[in-house]
Structure formats: C-alpha cells, structure tokens
Amino acid sequence: MAEKITEETIDYVGILAKLELSDEEKTQAKTDMERMLNYIDKLNELDTTGVEPMSHVFPVENVFREDVVTNGDESEKTLANAPGVKDNMFVVPKTFD
Amino acid sequence: MERLQYSAVELAKAIKEGKTTAVEAMQAVLERIERFESEYHCYVTIDKEGALARAGQVQREIEAGSCTGKLAGVPVAIKDNICTEGMLTTCSSRILSDFIPTYSAKVVEELEKAGAVIIGKTNMDEFAMGSTTETSAYGVTRNPADPEHVPGGSSGGSAAAVAAGECFFALGSDTGGSIRQPASYCGVVGMKPTYGTVSRYGLIAYGSSLDQIGPITRNVEDCAAVLEVLAVKDEKDSTSIGREDTDFSEALINDVSGMKIGIPRDYFTEGVDPQVKEAVLGAAKVLESKGAVIEEFDLPLVDYAIPTYYTIAAAEASSNLERFDGIKYGYRTEQFEGLHNMYKKTRSEGFGAEVKRRIMLGSFVLSSGYYDAYYLKALRVKAMIKKAFDEAFARYDLILGPVAPTTAPRLGESLQDPLKMYLSDIYTIAVNLAGLPAISVPCGKDDKGLPIGLHLIADCFEEKKLLRAAFTYEQSAGKGERL
Numbered sequence: 001m002a003e004k005i006t007e008e009t010i011d012y013v014g015i016l017a018k019l020e021l022s023d024e025e026k027t028q029a030k031t032d033m034e035r036m037l038n039y040i041d042k043l044n045e046l047d048t049t050g051v052e053p054m055s056h057v058f059p060v061e062n063v064f065r066e067d068v069v070t071n072g073d074e075s076e077k078t079l080a081n082a083p084g085v086k087d088n089m090f091v092v093p094k095t096f097d
Numbered sequence: 098m099e100r101l102q103y104s105a106v107e108l109a110k111a112i113k114e115g116k117t118t119a120v121e122a123m124q125a126v127l128e129r130i131e132r133f134e135s136e137y138h139c140y141v142t143i144d145k146e147g148a149l150a151r152a153g154q155v156q157r158e159i160e161a162g163s164c165t166g167k168l169a170g171v172p173v174a175i176k177d178n179i180c181t182e183g184m185l186t187t188c189s190s191r192i193l194s195d196f197i198p199t200y201s202a203k204v205v206e207e208l209e210k211a212g213a214v215i216i217g218k219t220n221m222d223e224f225a226m227g228s229t230t231e232t233s234a235y236g237v238t239r240n241p242a243d244p245e246h247v248p249g250g251s252s253g254g255s256a257a258a259v260a261a262g263e264c265f266f267a268l269g270s271d272t273g274g275s276i277r278q279p280a281s282y283c284g285v286v287g288m289k290p291t292y293g294t295v296s297r298y299g300l301i302a303y304g305s306s307l308d309q310i311g312p313i314t315r316n317v318e319d320c321a322a323v324l325e326v327l328a329v330k331d332e333k334d335s336t337s338i339g340r341e342d343t344d345f346s347e348a349l350i351n352d353v354s355g356m357k358i359g360i361p362r363d364y365f366t367e368g369v370d371p372q373v374k375e376a377v378l379g380a381a382k383v384l385e386s387k388g389a390v391i392e393e394f395d396l397p398l399v400d401y402a403i404p405t406y407y408t409i410a411a412a413e414a415s416s417n418l419e420r421f422d423g424i425k426y427g428y429r430t431e432q433f434e435g436l437h438n439m440y441k442k443t444r445s446e447g448f449g450a451e452v453k454r455r456i457m458l459g460s461f462v463l464s465s466g467y468y469d470a471y472y473l474k475a476l477r478v479k480a481m482i483k484k485a486f487d488e489a490f491a492r493y494d495l496i497l498g499p500v501a502p503t504t505a506p507r508l509g510e511s512l513q514d515p516l517k518m519y520l521s522d523i524y525t526i527a528v529n530l531a532g533l534p535a536i537s538v539p540c541g542k543d544d545k546g547l548p549i550g551l552h553l554i555a556d557c558f559e560e561k562k563l564l565r566a567a568f569t570y571e572q573s574a575g576k577g578e579r580l
Contacts, residue, residue: 009461016460017415018422019453020441032454033461035516040404040462040471043478053476056306056336057292057483057532057557063335077199083429090424093436 005034100125105171105265105319109212112159112170119159119170119214122265123152126172126216129262137239139248139258141177142185143217148172152214159212167322169212174264176255177218178225179310180299181205184215188301189233190223192421192428192447202299203331204268204310211326216264219254223449224418225275225303227251228518229511232451237508242284242547246505249279255313256283266314266323270300272307273406274500274525277537280313281500281550284539286320286567287313291557292532293338294324296331302417304410307529317538317568321345324560340558348561351572354388356562359493361396364524370503376541376549377499383573384497384566396496397485401478402527403519407455408462408475409530414452415459421447454515483531490556495566498524500537500550528554536563538570 010026010033021029075088084091100108100117111117127145134140152172158164175181178188180198182205187193205215222232230238230253238253240246241261248257252269256279259267269276271289280287288311295310302308312323325346330339360381365374385391423429423443430442448456462471489496501521511518528535533554540551551570555563 010457013457013461013464016464017453017456018419018437018440018444019448019456020438020445021453025453029454029457032515033458036407036458037461037471039516040408040475042404043401043408043474046398046401046478046481048474048477048481051477051480053473054480054483055476057530058336058338060336063332065332074199078425081196081199081426083423083427092424093433093439095436 005030005037101129101262103265104315105168106322108171108265109168119152119156120149122170123148123172123214123216126262126264133241133261133263136244137241137257137261137263138236139219139238139254139261139263140174140217141187141189141220141235141254144184144215148214148216155212155214164212166211168208168326171213171265172216173208173213174216174219174255174258174267175205176252176267176269177221178270178301179205179268180301181215181218184218186218186301187235188224189221189235190448190452191234192444193426194428196426198299200299203296203329203333204327205299207326207329219252219258219267221254222251223452224301224414225251225270225272226414226451226455228274228278228521229506230254230279231508231512232449234449239508240283240505240547242505243545246507246547247282247511249282249505251275252313253279256280256285256287259283259285259313259315266312266319268310269313270308270310271529272304272410273529274522276311276313277500277525277535277550277552278522280537281552282505282548284542284548285313285315286317286536286538287311288320288324288536288560288563289528289534290324290328290560291534293336294340294534294560295327296329296334296337298331298333304413305417306413307410309529317564317571318346318349320536321349321564342558342561345560345564348564349568350565351569352388353384353566353569356389356495356566357493358384358389358391358495358497358566359394359489360391360497361399362393363396363399364498368502368520369499370543372543373499373503373549377497377551380540380551380570380574381497383570387569387573389566392493394489394492396489398478398482399523399527402482402530403523405475405478405482406522406526406530407458407519408471409479411455411459412463412472413459415456415463418452418456451515479530482527486527486531486533486556494555494559494562496554498552500524500552504543504545504547504549524552532557534560534563536567538567540570540574
C-alpha cells in the first residue's frame with residue numbers, strides 16, 4: 001500500500017510538473033495517483049537485490065561527430081511558430097523586476 | 098474503384114508499369130476520404146491540394162525515370178506526432194494546435210525519397226498517451242469494422258485509415274503497443290521494429306527509451322517493403338543502429354518448417370476473451386500445420402510489465418513534455434502574471450486530462466525521496482523482464498499470443514477507468530521494455546464482426562523471423578478482406 005498521497009504532495013507535484021490544477025482536478029489527481037501507485041507497488045513483490053537498473057536495452061555509448069555546422073539560418077521559420085516575437089527574438093514575460 | 102484493391106507494393110508496380118498513375122491513386126484515396134472521413138475521422142489534417150500536386154510531381158519523375166523508389170506514387174498517411182515540414186503537426190493536442198515543423202522527420206524524408214506521397218496527418222491519443230484515440234483534442238476516430246467501437250490507440254487514426262482505404266499504408270509509433278493494438282482492433286498489419294532500427298529524429302517524444310516508429314499496412318508484404326524504407330541509420334538519433342540485414346522482403350517465405358514457437362501459458366489466464374483465445378490458438382495450429390514446432394511454456398513476470406511501463410513511460414514523458422511552455426512554439430495562455438504563471442496556465446489549458454495525469458505521475462516518481470523506490474525499482478524490474486525474454490529466446494524463435502485480451506471496446510467505455518484501459522496493453526507493453534520487434538496480424542473476427550490480432554514477438558534484430566511466420570500464416574489464412 002502506497003503512502004497516502006496528501007494535498008501537499010499534489011501541490012508539490014503540481015509545482016514540479018508546472019501545472020495549475022483546480023480544486024476539482026486536485027481531488028481527482030489525488031485519487032488517480034493513489035490508485036496508480038497502489039498498482040505500481042506490485043513491483044515490491046519482486047526481490048530486485050543485486051539487479052542493476054536498466055535504462056537502455058542495448059549498451060549505449062556516446063556518439064561523437066565533428067563539430068561542423070550543417071544547418072543554415074532558419075530563424076525566421078523557427079520564430080514563425082512562436083506565440084510572441086520581436087526583433088527576431090522570442091518574447092518572454094518579465095522574469096524579474 | 099479498382100485502384101484501391103491494390104496493396105502498396107502492387108500499386109507501386111502498377112504505376113511503374115503504366116497501368117495507373119500516382120495521380121489516379123491519390124484521386125482514388127481522396128474520393129474514399131470524401132466518402133468516409135466524416136464518419137470515421139481518421140485524419141487531423143488532410144492536404145488535398147498539396148497531395149495531388151505532389152502526386153503529379155512524383156508521376157512526372159517516374160515517367161522521366163528519376164524516381165525509381167519502391168513506393169513511388171503510393172499515398173501514405175502519417176501519424177500526427179511525426180514532423181512534416183510545412184504541414185501542421187499537432188500530436189492531437191491543443192498545445193500544438195498551430196505548430197508547423199520547420200523540418201521533416203527522418204522517416205518522412207526516407208518515405209519521400211522512396212516516392213511515397215503524403216496525404217495528411219492521422220488522429221491519435223494526445224501525445225500518444227492512450228489506447229483508444231479518445232484522448233485526442235480533435236475528436237474521436239471510429240473503427241471502420243464497427244463505428245460504435247474505438248479503433249484502438251494511440252495510432253488509431255493510422256490503423257483506421259488503412260482499414261478504411263483512406264490511404265494505402267500509414268506510419269504509426271509504438272511506445273507500449275500503439276501500433277500493434279490499433280492494427281489488431283482494425284484488422285490490419287502493424288509492426289513495432291527492434292528499438293533503434295528506425296530513426297526517432299522528428300518523432301515528438303513520449304517515452305524516448307521505448308518509442309519506435311513502424312508501418313501499418315494492409316498485408317505482410319507491404320509491411321516488409323515499408324520497413325526496408327524506414328530502417329536506415331541516422332546520425333541525428335544517437336540510439337539509431339546501422340542494420341545490414343534490411344532486405345526484409347527476402348523473408349516472405351511461405352514455410353515455417355522447424356521454427357520453434359513458444360506460447361506463454363500466462364497469456365491465456367483470466368481476462369482473455371474466449372473468442373480471442375480461440376482465434377489465436379487457431380492461428381498457432383495453422384503455423385503448426387506449416388511445419389512450426391509449437392510448445393507452451395512459462396514466461397515469468399507477465400503481470401509486472403504494466404506497472405513497470407507506466408512508471409518509466411510517465412517519468413520520461415514528464416521530462417520530454419517540459420519543452421511545451423508557451424515560449425518557442427504552440428499555444429500560450431492569454432492572461433497571466435509573470436513567467437511561472439504563464440508556464441503553468443499554458444500547460445494546464447494546453448494539455449488534456451490523460452497527459453496531465455501521466456506528467457504528474459512521472460514528476461512524482463522522479464521526485465527526490467521517491468526516485469529510488471519507484472523509478473529505479475522499475476528500471477530493475479525492466480532488467481528482469483529483459484532477462485526473462487532472453488531466456489525464452491534461447492529456446493524459441495518466436496513467442497505467440499494475442500495482441501490484446503479483447504476486441505475493440507465500445508466508444509466511451511475506456512475513459513471512465515484509466516487503470517482498466519492500461520490493462521488492455523498487457524501483452525504489448527513488455528515488448529517495448531525489452532526493445533523487441535513484434536507484429537500484429539489479423540487472425541479472425543469475433544461474433545460481432547470485430548477483428549482479432551495475432552501477436553508474434555521475436556528476439557532483437559529478428560524481424561525476418563516475424564515476417565516469415567506472419568507471411569506464412571497470412572498465405573494460409575487468406576489475405577485480409579479486400580475493400
């Protein structure tokens with residue numbers, strides 16, 4: 001049985017996930033997460049002592065290449081997707097006063 | 098509508114021989130779309146004029162002898178999480194409602210190099226999170242076999258488009274079964290290749306260590322032909338593997354003599370629909386009659402794949418989806434106070450419920466204090482699951498079972514209970530965790546006329562064994578129904 005998910009946990013996860021949840025969504029998230037974690041706790045039935053965590057199924061090595069620029073200037077095309085643009089730059093909200 | 102009878106390979110051949118043209122093929126597909134799309138809703142974007150113009154261009158190149166690719170002139174549908182330069186790519190999410198990629202995915206480049214012509218972008222579960230295509234922000238897709246039922250997901254639009262003849266083949270992506278399960282529900286062929294076989298460059302990431310692009314086709318021959326085009330080493334994907342054995346069509350041999358096939362007993366416990374069980378075991382009998390040696394065996398850890406998957410996939414998703422912040426592309430909220438409030442409001446308004454659920458879960462399992470107990474634990478179990486498959490493939494060439502425990506559920510049934518929806522992926526999910534290739538081939542219908550899929554799994558890099566067995570079965574059972 002997973003530890004009970006508290007409202008504080010949901011608030012904290014909301015900060016990590018950069019999500020703003022309504023009270024209704026928070027209640028739902030709490031129920032959903034508790035249920036999922038209880039289900040995931042099934043993994044505790046397995047003894048994994050001495051088993052190395054596997055992030056990739058094949059041995060992954062760093063892939064190197066020469067540091068050569070292959071793309072041209074596509075800033076105009078790239079900026080065309082941005083919600084806010086000024087003087088060939090992204091516009092972001094004020095980050096400090 | 099004779100042109101629509103062709104498979105992708107047959108169509109390319111007919112165009113080459115001058116029996117039809119790329120433009121006629123595209124017109125036939127567009128007529129089909131005109132007729133059925135309002136009911137099935139397979140596509141998010143249909144680029145009718147562009148598709149006809151490109152078909153005309155390809156036809157001229159074929160006639161001039163400059164386009165000799167094996168899919169020359171064949172209309173294809175692309176899942177909407179695969180970037181297409183200049184063509185809207187939404188991931189079926191509100192947050193990317195106006196996103197026009199500045200480049201094409203490697204697979205799109207390769208398809209175009211082979212002469213395929215893109216029709217448009219297919220509907221999917223939002224960011225590929227879902228098993229029914231109902232989490233799309235742009236409405237549900239209906240199963241052409243029975244429009245009251247879902248097409249499966251997350252590549253539901255692609256599978257439905259192939260089944261409905263709204264394209265000649267399609268691309269899907271498979272993170273936990275998202276190609277194979279909709280292929281099974283819609284009665285078409287779908288393959289998830291070995292991890293690293295197909296470049297993920299330009300695929301909008303969900304679970305990067307699990308994601309793999311693959312073909313959804315009308316038959317096994319088309320599957321092999323499309324895979325040959327897709328399986329290309331790409332320096333832009335650091336997990337891309339240079340395969341040398343990519344002449345997959347050579348594996349289309351109607352014989353499985355001596356092939357050892359294992360059936361896990363644990364795949365047929367409670368929860369499997371009796372009609373699915375009967376059809377799948379019937380398919381095993383067919384392969385046995387063609388020379389395969391069939392044996393039951395115990396594959397351990399079957400029940401642990403889903404909790405392992407949801408931990409890892411949610412963790413990777415929470416990280417991958419951080420890039421959607423209302424700055425560089427996509428939706429931005431209208432009213433906000435400061436940077437952080439903008440991020441939060443943009444994401445909360447831009448993402449749907451299932452995506453938020455997985456981002457929250459992923460953020461939790463990666464958070465300090467829970468990382469070891471959840472995330473690392475799941476990675477350890479993943480290693481155990483991989484080992485269980487290694488041991489099975491020391492004894493068997495292939496593992497055989499159902500793609501899903503049931504046929505396609507009715508629309509609306511799955512959304513009320515996410516955990517229940519997750520359980521429908523029990524057979525497909527472990528394959529992604531272990532990086533294996535697997536194929537879904539139609540093997541019958543239930544009494545409601547809904548398709549059932551046969552699931553064949555092979556060891557890494559053994560796609561040819563899959564194709565050979567799938568082809569042998571298909572030849573014996575008869576190719577899928579013609580349109």
